[in-house]
Amino acid sequence: MTSTAPASEDVRAALADIVNEVAGIPVEDVQLDKAFIDDLDVDSLSMVEVVVAAEEKFGVTIPDDEVKNLTTVGDAVAFIINAKG
């Protein structure tokens, strides 16, 4: 990881804003240990919206094949930091 990688908390907060805008989930609920589908009730179509918004926000590419591995908010944050790093 290089110094260009964003801090985990910054990514989580930005992702929380996206999840809030797409699915109306309160930002404070979007924590690293929360699963998108099981805990936050973000369904697969909303997940696609979150992914596309995150791609634009962070300037990364998240392939369809990768999306199914992003179970928790922490998974997504780690993927984004890794992709940026």
Add this chain to the structure above:
Amino acid sequence: MSARLATVSGAEYAGILGVGSYRPTRLVPNAELVDAIDSSDEWIQQRSGIRTRRWAGDDETVVSMGVAAAQRALEHAGVDAAQVDCVLVATISHLMQTPAAAPLIAHQLGTEQAAAFDVSAACAGFCYGMALASDMVRAGSARHVLVIGSEKLIDITDLTDRSTAFIFADGAGAVLVGPTDTPGIGPVVWGSDGEQDELITQRENWKSVIADPDPQMPHLVMQGNAVFRWAAFTMAKVASQALEQAGLTVDDLDAFVPHQANMRITDAMARAMKLPDRVTIARDIAEQGNTSAASIPLALDRLVAEGQVSSGDTALLVAFGAGLAYAAQVVTVP
């Protein structure tokens, strides 16, 4: 020797003169099809916004529904069928390879042997037809053009397929395009992406079907999430480009009438385009289902009939589907 040919010229501007639709009689609630796909009314509504759809009966065909919708569009325009020079029918569910549905519809309408052909651009077909009609009127190859979307998708839908059974539906819509005093149809933004042909496709070609000892109807198949991603985001950009080509911004819009593919796609597009709340968004899919090429004129006709838009309002159309073919243009509501 190269002789100089005479040319014709058309109207300066083209626009929509009238709109009409035909909705099949049979209304099918989600409850009627959930058992075959092990689903629920709640799940279908959440995933698609669809509460009911209409399915055509044996006596409701691509041709008969197209005729009914076109008659209403002609009445709305106050133009006689004899004045129609060309009939375009956007459809993928007229199950005759040839002749096309358009000549049959043109004849049954009572046109005087109008030029007639089908447009095969799937769910984008209506907006493709609108672009052709506008250009024909302005170039002088026709003065009045009927653009009809007519679909009987029930015939090519697998009612046990969880990703399509609750989506596809039947119906027809039509507009009459003709000369207008001011520009009524903006420049088209269109294209296709054959590299992604497998996202929405007929399962196999007819020759393979016939070669099969136990032939099955080659139903439509669709990769829902991939289509959602493409439709909701790439198509929002295409729609925005059509606005820009017309010299407008979202602040000039009165209505947004996207192909009624899925309410979630419509909502995501509206968010991506940052449409102001005051813009009326067509949501015909809730009652009608996804009728492919017929969905935009059906949705537009509902907005007009319910008074949700007025004559002279500005509406943005965007259509997208198999191919992946897509097209968008701004129009003035008749």
